[in-house]
Amino acid sequence: CCKVQFQTENSLQGKELGKVVASISLLVLWETWKERNRRMFQNKLRPKEGVLSIIKEEAAVWKQAGAGIGVLCSGPDDVP
Template identity: 55%
Template sequence: MGAMPGVPRKGLRSLLLLVCWQLWLERNARMFQRTERPAHALLSQIRDEARTWKSAGAKHLAALLEGV
């Protein structure tokens, strides 16, 4: 996917990092706090966090998320 024309490589890497981080946090919540969110809530959290990163200045991620 990173070799596709028009897909910003750095933005894709940032998105991958963001998703891995959110999955790690969810895993920790399930293991240590015995709580879990449904998949749609996790996806919503990932979207919200991506918007936060975008507003914080992640310009490559912002280019990838245009229209989202």
């Protein structure tokens, strides 16, 4: 079928790209799950901008920890 290739400044390939995508996916799923639990069990609602802000802050921490997600950031709205 079709093969999708991503061009980054570090030119990630194969397993490296898979790890980066898996890290980002895991982060978004985890934060979404926590927000869902907050809404269900604590009756607290954050606006979507607040949830996105938390995901960006957490992504910055993961980037500093070496998760490799920084290579997919491209602009000022991305992870600092």
